[in-house]
Amino acid sequence: MSNRQRSQGRAPRRLVAMGGAMLLLGLGLAACGDDTERVTVGLITKQEDNPFWVTMREVAQDTADDNNVELLTATGESDVDVDAQVDALEQMTEDGADGILIAPTDSEDVVPAIEAAREEGVIVIAVDTPTEPESAVDALFATDNFAAGELIGQYARARADEEGIEPAIAMLDLAPGIASGQLRREGFLEGFGIPEDDPQIVGSVDTEGDEDKGRAAMEELLTSNEDINIVYTVNEPVAFGAIDALEEAGTSMDDVIVVSVDGGCDAIKNGVRPGSIDATAQQYPENMAREGVLAIAEAARGGDEPSGYLDTGLRLITGDPVADVPSEDVPFGVRNCWGD
Amino acid sequence: MTAARGAVPPAQEPTRARLVDRHLVVPFVLLILCFAAWGAAANLTDILVGVFRTVFDMSNFQSSLVQFAYYGAYFTLAIPAAVITRRFGYKAGVLTGLGLAAFGGLLFIPASQLLVYEFFLLALFTLAAGLSILETSANPFVIAMGPEASSTQRLNLAQAFNPVGANIGVLLGAVLILPSLTSEAAKTIMSSEELRQSQEQDLALVLKPYLGIALVLVLIWLLIAFRKMDVATPAGVEEVPVPTGSVGSRLWANRHYRYGVIAQFFNVAAQTCTWTFTILYAQDVVGISPGDAGWYLQASLILFLVSRFVMTWLLGLFRPTLLLFIMAVFGVVCCLVAVFSLNLLGLLAVVAISASLSLMFPTIYGVALLGLGDDAKFGAAGLVMAILGGALLPMVHAAVMDIAGPALGFVVPGACLAVVAWYAVFDLRTNRSGGEQLATVV
CATH class of the missing domain: 1.20.1250.20 (MFS general substrate transporter like domains)
Incomplete structure (x- = not known):
């Protein structure tokens, strides 16, 4: 074989190798090394299956993976399982967590365990739900529930004005003494521009955030006021319950303005997109998780300690936008909703 | 027109003829890389529409101008590309196309620093213009690289790498760009300064694969430019048609x-x-x-x-x-x-x-x-x-x-x-x- 021939035989192989090396180099650009100090962060949510908490765990894990953080997770059996959260706080502290993110199942009952962890030098950030007192934790990362209510109140007012309707408002609340529900209600009234005792409010019923109770509450209100044309709901399951009751009563959803809070995928796709829910204030558990993990990691590496309150964001999602009330369209809501 | 978009392999012909002239093996391999490169670039563009919509917070219509720039360039350059090839030969056509496409890829650098959407459109237009010339020259060039009897087989082989490149293009976008984009939810709590920083980071992600494509094109350009490639124009190679009334x-x-x-x-x-x-x-x-x-x-x-x-x-x-x-x-x-x-x-x-x-x-x-x-x-x-x-x-x-x-x-x-x-x-x-x-x- 001549030199020329050998050269020709090797050249394609060299080129293939060169091309492969380039491809690897390009892909390698994405995988930058991480020489930061390893940090351990705990995340304690309220329950296992709710899409809100699932999203929070997934984003916390992704953020941890990207930032050289070991993530410990724990969750209760239900929204009121305090014991499991207390056990998790103790275990994570023992396991050497630098910081813990906790969504308290009870704002007061978990406080002693939180204080014990903080005495061991663990940074504790409450996510989604505040503690009582709020000073029991280093920081609170949560949705501004008053602003959420205010946003849907402003929307409902603008829609009512646009359509020239005489408001007859049904208020489907959470339960007495629960801060998030109370703040949403107060925000709605502020946004709508009416006081607590305004005669346009034809009735208020507590629903505990439950769909069946929301349906029953709406049926109850419709028996005494069949002209209800604005429905405030504290969350989206309650909104679906109210819609069922309205439809069973023969009310056209075109004649009623239903507003809610949360922004879960089920509500965006099956409520806001078809238009039965006119607007919802979407909150972002991913921001709570991501910012929480990053804040603890930064503090553990010698940066600023987290403190105070971080508003984790809010957007009004609607298929029927109104003037002067900022909103995002349904595709935005679908892209950023939580759950399936 | 890329093979992934639907290029046209000529009819199959049974043949025992040599696939490529021996002295043209390396140029043939280089041209195969070109086929893959324009497949990668074309389908990477499919990903950019959504990326730019998010990064620049624009409507679907505005972001679809990406495809207008890309395919508009292909259309606009179709005839000039044919003229270049006919007048100056295959190699000149390939080098012109490679050079222009690489230049277009490199234009992503200033575009990602200036954070101006229109600059990205210009970069894409330039890249696609180069690829249009490259494609117009490369197809007949491949046909001319060996015996006429094996020309169909040769072109089929080269074009088979176009969908491979197309898949690599999407893979690059799916691996290097999409998972790392700043989420819209995250932007809801960012200050204007943080938003600008996230825009820079996201556009830097876009830059990576295009810069990679540009560097590959520059390398191919150098390897072709300094290699002697004598090819005859065999019968059967498509001449650039001159329309008459x-x-x-x-x-x-x-x-x-x-x-x-x-x-x-x-x-x-x-x-x-x-x-x-x-x-x-x-x-x-x-x-x-x-x-x-x-x-x-x-x-x-x-x-x-x-x-x-x-x-x-x-x-x-x-x-x-x-x-x-x-x-x-x-x-x-x-x-x-x-x-x-x-x-x-x-x-x-x-x-x-x-x-x-x-x-x-x-x-x-x-x-x-x-x-x-x-x-x-x-x-x-x-x-x-x-x-x-x-x-x-x-x-x-x-x-x-x-x-x-x-x-x-x-x-x-x-x-x-x-x-x-x-x-x-x-x-x-x-x-x-x-x-x-x-x-x-x-």
């Missing part, structure tokens, strides 16, 4: 050709719309995360590739335009499912459209040119220039999305595929012979 009139009078150009325009439009908006459908309608949405486009391209082989087999059993009609109707049905089923089924229907698209370009090409004789050379140019559909219709699709929602946008490729079905019916009713001949074209 009589040829134009004859072609225009031929309804199979005239309608074929229209059908090809809408076929390319349907294809570009489908691939451009697959990721956006996944995100906006189904709620798939950006990191996962790219895999649905990847699945579409793989399905397109696999279907090509299946269609080749089926064309041996059915009259080509009958199969064309069936697949076009299948595509229309898929589009309707995408419009009305706003869930994973709708997304799978969007992916399935690629199966219907897989046979269309070469089949329409073959039907339209059948029996044209020497006029086919000029006629082929008209069919390739139907790529203009890929520049224009995505903007219509995007405008429908902005007005009526992301799912309803798929009425546009649905309508385009209905035009293709109509063309198939037209051919079936005119009772032309030549079905067997067409079967070999795909």
Whole structure:
């Protein structure tokens, strides 16, 4: 074989190798090394299956993976399982967590365990739900529930004005003494521009955030006021319950303005997109998780300690936008909703 | 026109002739890399529409200008590219195309620093202009790199790397860009300074794969520029057609050709719309995360590739335009499912459209040119220039999305595929012979 021939035989192989090396180099650009100090962060949510908490765990894990953080997770059996959260706080502290993110199942009952962890030098950030007192934790990362209510109140007012309707408002609340529900209600009234005792409010019923109770509450209100044309709901399951009751009563959803809070995928796709829910204030558990993990990691590496309150964001999602009330369209809501 | 978009492998010919002249083995390998490179660039562009929409917070219509710039450049440069090749030769054409495309890739550097959308469009236009020249030169160059008897096999081999590149392009986007983009939820709590920083970071992600493509193109340019490549122009290599009035009139009078150009325009439009908006459908309608949405486009391209082989087999059993009609109707049905089923089924229907698209370009090409004789050379140019559909219709699709929602946008490729079905019916009713001949074209 001549030199020329050998050269020709090797050249394609060299080129293939060169091309492969380039491809690897390009892909390698994405995988930058991480020489930061390893940090351990705990995340304690309220329950296992709710899409809100699932999203929070997934984003916390992704953020941890990207930032050289070991993530410990724990969750209760239900929204009121305090014991499991207390056990998790103790275990994570023992396991050497630098910081813990906790969504308290009870704002007061978990406080002693939180204080014990903080005495061991663990940074504790409450996510989604505040503690009582709020000073029991280093920081609170949560949705501004008053602003959420205010946003849907402003929307409902603008829609009512646009359509020239005489408001007859049904208020489907959470339960007495629960801060998030109370703040949403107060925000709605502020946004709508009416006081607590305004005669346009034809009735208020507590629903505990439950769909069946929301349906029953709406049926109850419709028996005494069949002209209800604005429905405030504290969350989206309650909104679906109210819609069922309205439809069973023969009310056209075109004649009623239903507003809610949360922004879960089920509500965006099956409520806001078809238009039965006119607007919802979407909150972002991913921001709570991501910012929480990053804040603890930064503090553990010698940066600023987290403190105070971080508003984790809010957007009004609607298929029927109104003037002067900022909103995002349904595709935005679908892209950023939580759950399936 | 890329093979992934539907380039036309010539008819198969049994041959024992040498595949490539020995002294041209290395240039042939380099040209194969070119085929892969423009496939990668074309399908990476499909990903950019959604990326720019998010990064620059713009409407679907505004972000669809990415495809207008890309395919507009292909259309605009089609004739000049042919003139360059004819006047200065294959090597000069390839080097001009490589150089311009690499320059376009490098323009992403200032574009990502200036954070100006229009600059990215300019970079894409330049990149696509270069690739248009490259493609126009590379196809006949490959044919000329060996014995005439093996020219079809050679071109088929080279073009086989185009869909490989197309898949790599989507893979680059799915791995390097989409999963790392700043989420819109995260932006809701950012200050204006943080927003600008996130914009810079996201556009830096876009820069990486284009810079990689540009560097590969520069390397190929150097390797070709300093290598002696003597090729003769064998008989059978397509000369650049020079249109004359009589040829134009004859072609225009031929309804199979005239309608074929229209059908090809809408076929390319349907294809570009489908691939451009697959990721956006996944995100906006189904709620798939950006990191996962790219895999649905990847699945579409793989399905397109696999279907090509299946269609080749089926064309041996059915009259080509009958199969064309069936697949076009299948595509229309898929589009309707995408419009009305706003869930994973709708997304799978969007992916399935690629199966219907897989046979269309070469089949329409073959039907339209059948029996044209020497006029086919000029006629082929008209069919390739139907790529203009890929520049224009995505903007219509995007405008429908902005007005009526992301799912309803798929009425546009649905309508385009209905035009293709109509063309198939037209051919079936005119009772032309030549079905067997067409079967070999795909």
